[in-house]
Amino acid sequence: MAHAGFPLPEARVLRYLGLRVVQVVPTILAIVVLNFFFLRLAPGDLAEVIAGEAGSATPEYMAMLRQQFGLDEPLAVQFFKYMGQLSQFNLGYSFRNSMPVMDLILSRAPNTALLMLSSLLVAVTAGIIFGAISAQWRGRWPDALLSAVSTVGFATPLFWVGLMLIVLFSVELRWLPAGGMRDLQNAHTGLALAADIARHMVLPVLSLAFFYIAIYTRLTRSAMLEVQELDFVRTARAKGIAPLPIALHHVLRNALLPIVTMTGLQLGTLLSGSVVIETVFAWPGMGRLAFDAVFQRDINLLLGVLFFSSFLVILSNLITDLVYALLDPRIDIR
Template identity: 90%
Template sequence: MARALQLPEGRVLRYLGLRVVQVVPTILAIVVLNFFFLRLAPGDLAEVMAGEAGSATPEYMAMLRQQFGLDEPLAIQFFKYMGQLFQLNLGYSFRNSMPVLDLILTRAPNTALLMLSSLVLAVALGILFGAISAQWRGRWPDGVLSAFSTIGFATPLFWVGLMLIVLFSVELRWLPAGGMRDLQQVHTGLAAVGDVALHMVLPVLSLAFFYIAIYTRLTRSAMLEVQELDFVRTARAKGIAPLPIAVRHVLRNALLPIVTMTGLQLGTLLSGSVVIETVFAWPGMGRLAFDAVFQRDINLLLGVLFFSSFLVIVSNLATDLVYALLDPRIDVP
């Protein structure tokens, strides 16, 4: 482990540079596919706004399409969009009357707060439940936690969110049913932090429920595999107590696949946040993307997809680097 954490700085920089070069084609492919696939969808922003205004005449539609740049050939629209991206400009949301990047940056912290809280809860409880299940293999704790994992895999996120709302908001009236803050009162300081934390409880539990099941099963299988290795048998032969063996030897070496899974789960967390933010009216990027679909706000939807894809790619790069630092068997070029 010590050797792995002392990689030369030059080798780490070369490794990062190589990975960055490798992901550039991926980013370009994502941009191209997002742009042209969204253009294949029926309807556009001009049709939606004209329909809401109740004046969908050909002249009014033509005026709106000219205003939004939708009357130009698709190739010209694409090259203009690429030119904006190279200038770090994600376009303008005519629906919200503000630049797309500014709109995303106002919602991204809310989604990050929800995602990171859910991820930390899922990893902590998943590792704990998985370790208990592995240590009590074949006994009743293992059976209970295995049943919980199966239920977690099979239950849709939106159903979990709705049931939590019914129980804790409608029946017990303990927690707010949606939103991020209490709109009836203005809180400051610690009261504002407590208000946000109170509104986070249900969406965080809903989003983390599925991933707790994943980490429970992953930790259990990884620990059972490590328990059969020679160095664990040697530790038992030396008379070391079962708990130190489980924590210092088995669990510590079983964490590597969990590190990998944590980085990969950020992409699925983003997709799950769309559902949870919609159910709980959480003002994040998921809800923003959901609204953009129904409003046919293509510029906004393209911006959200590009920003989300970029975050997933960066998280995968960070995961690869952390994995290389943790595992001495991985050779950094």
């Protein structure tokens, strides 16, 4: 077991990562299989959508489209072809968008990452601050107020928060744009472009972070109240250390471990929440891409988004486990 203040031996870290990667492979395989067959159970396909839009849903035209998209082959043949593509890191081709799925995802992934990481940063920072205030003034009006706001945050749907922010700040006050990622009418560059994107980010980031601020507030409060009852905190009080240094350097520091764990595990729920937020605010990210793929019956694109998202969630969990082991020397990673 590693000792506090010393890094974990490199060989043990590599061995730990190797074992976790071996454990991850069956999980990824199960996700691929379930996604493929569950999506095939949904009614309709890309050929029906295109034929309906063209107003020519004749049997001959439908058969021609299904042959073009490979939908006329047996399901088992389609599955093994799909697995063969994945083995070559090929996510297939989006006939609807006329480009490879990987190129589509890589063009949208940075936008989703920007939205998610900004929302997570806002949620963690605000949640820790609010949770620390609530724990420090337990039983008083700040605690009661923040607890009430947290309860509202848990119960409020993300899309409703987004719509209300649009009504208030875009429609009524006209302070912020209602959607999109940038102003297409102005060819901004450099700092002007960054400022334009930042203005468009405010409402979607606040909407996505609102629910998670409530989670981190309650989690920080509970963790700090638990740490406050431990012996080393009582010893610090007995030594005459002021309450604020005790709260910051002793209580809050040791209460961060569950927050680190929760932060890594929240990536999956952030991805699902981004689908709603990106749709409400017309944000050009992976969530909006998946939403459009569902309605267009673009199975290749939807499979690619689901696979890429699942891989990111598994990777984040792996990194979280390693960071947790580095922060807490009591964790044995043999």
